[in-house]
Amino acid sequence: MYIAPLAAxxxxxxxxxxxxxxxxxxxxxxxLDKTEEDAKAFADAIINAKQSIxxxxxxxxxxxxxxxxxxxxxxxDKNTICVVEGPKDVLAMEKTGEYDGLxxxxxxxxxxMDGIGPEDIKAKELIGRIAQGDVTEIIMATNLTVEGEAxxxxxxxxxxxxxxxVTRIARGMPVGxxxxxxxxxxxxxxxxxxxxx
Amino acid sequence: MYIAPLAAxxxxxxxxxxxxxxxxxxxxxxxLDKTEEDAKAFADAIINAKQSIxxxxxxxxxxxxxxxxxxxxxxxDKNTICVVEGPKDVLAMEKTGEYDGLxxxxxxxxxxMDGIGPEDIKAKELIGRIAQGDVTEIIMATNLTVEGEAxxxxxxxxxxxxxxxVTRIARGMPVGxxxxxxxxxxxxxxxxxxxxx
Numbered sequence: 001m002y003i004a005p006l007a008a009x010x011x012x013x014x015x016x017x018x019x020x021x022x023x024x025x026x027x028x029x030x031x032l033d034k035t036e037e038d039a040k041a042f043a044d045a046i047i048n049a050k051q052s053i054x055x056x057x058x059x060x061x062x063x064x065x066x067x068x069x070x071x072x073x074x075x076x077d078k079n080t081i082c083v084v085e086g087p088k089d090v091l092a093m094e095k096t097g098e099y100d101g102l103x104x105x106x107x108x109x110x111x112x113m114d115g116i117g118p119e120d121i122k123a124k125e126l127i128g129r130i131a132q133g134d135v136t137e138i139i140m141a142t143n144l145t146v147e148g149e150a151x152x153x154x155x156x157x158x159x160x161x162x163x164x165x166v167t168r169i170a171r172g173m174p175v176g177x178x179x180x181x182x183x184x185x186x187x188x189x190x191x192x193x194x195x196x197x
Numbered sequence: 198m199y200i201a202p203l204a205a206x207x208x209x210x211x212x213x214x215x216x217x218x219x220x221x222x223x224x225x226x227x228x229l230d231k232t233e234e235d236a237k238a239f240a241d242a243i244i245n246a247k248q249s250i251x252x253x254x255x256x257x258x259x260x261x262x263x264x265x266x267x268x269x270x271x272x273x274d275k276n277t278i279c280v281v282e283g284p285k286d287v288l289a290m291e292k293t294g295e296y297d298g299l300x301x302x303x304x305x306x307x308x309x310m311d312g313i314g315p316e317d318i319k320a321k322e323l324i325g326r327i328a329q330g331d332v333t334e335i336i337m338a339t340n341l342t343v344e345g346e347a348x349x350x351x352x353x354x355x356x357x358x359x360x361x362x363v364t365r366i367a368r369g370m371p372v373g374x375x376x377x378x379x380x381x382x383x384x385x386x387x388x389x390x391x392x393x394x
Contacts, residue, residue, distance in 0.1 A: 001291065002288075003260055003266070005242075005245050005246040005249045005261055006246055006250060008246065009242045009246040011242075012242045016224050016227050017224075018220065023215065025285070026215065029284070029285065030213050030214055031243055031247060032246060032259065034247065036248070039243055040244065042243055043240035043243040043244045045202075046206060046236055047236065047237060049205065049206040049228060049236075050228060050231065050233055050236035050237075053202055053229055062229065064202055087226070088222070091198065
């Protein structure tokens with residue numbers, strides 16, 4: 001139904017997460033409406049991002065140099081490492097402006113159901129960093145999902161024998177959360193984690 | 198906050214219609230997750246679509262050859278031209294499977310408010326086709342908007358003196374439409390266009 005080069009472009013957009021056929025069509029037509037220069041700039045941005053971005057050799061976050069900006073900063077506290085699942089989690093943590101330590105990006109979580117074991121995430125690299133001796137606290141900031149919790153527990157078990165404090169981010173009610181609509185596990189956690197005011 | 202090549206890619210996605218910052222971020226990270234080969238295929242699809250697709254020299258629809266598939270088909274009725282605003286409208290009409298004539302794509306509508314006059318759409322090309330003499334009916338299938346109606350009326354006025362029948366697609370209630378919720382103009386049109394059953 002579509003001419004071949006258009007069909008190919010629509011298919012490329014359709015492969016992206018959350019993009020259905022109608023949206024893919026709209027995006028493809030948008031590309032056709034661009035000037036040839038702009039279309040080339042778009043294609044170049046894809047190639048360039050893919051070719052120049054790789055993992056930081058220390059924390060495994062995305063970077064276009066050897067060391068990421070956080071690992072190479074002299075202002076960050078080198079004694080604390082916050083362990084997260086992915087690069088987007090680093091961005092979320094940085095947005096709080098409340099953390100000045102380092103990160104470690106696992107690029108996944110342990111999930112036996114999906115055949116993902118400890119060797120498939122950047123766990124070995126984390127242990128290697130701790131073994132170097134500067135670290136005093138590891139903050140586990142994996143998601144509060146079954147896999148996130150399991151990964152956190154697994155890593156904590158490996159790290160504790162190295163004499164490093166391991167903490168987990170707090171569980172509880174989100175800001176703006178409504179008791180009536182929150183699930184009972186979150187509410188139980190919020191209750192257990194209560195503090196004197 | 199983002200490393201430069203990632204920021205550039207996010208910006209490219211953000212320029213697309215209906216794509217906000219969060220979606221652009223998700224799409225950009227998706228590109229980084231692709232293999233280098235797949236990222237290149239995506240970039241190539243953009244370049245290739247842009248370079249190979251142009252307007253059919255007769256109907257102005259998108260094509261990657263000289264004449265589009267419909268204009269070059271021997272099975273289509275050359276006496277009827279359906280005039281639409283854009284290439285997506287041709288796809289919509291073709292989906293009905295009920296039309297076997299030719300098309301003419303205006304690539305826009307006359308809209309004085311936006312500074313778009315008859316010379317900015319493919320009106321001249323339509324008149325040129327009619328002047329060649331084979332056409333007996335022009336079906337105006339521009340959208341049922343103020344601009345679509347105005348464009349249709351303007352073109353009809355130009356075409357009628359050439360001795361060609363000009364028709365307009367029917368106005369009325371859409372299938373599944375609810376009298377209670379439809380606007381009064383549509384309902385008025387549906388009433389005026391009533392037929393004996």
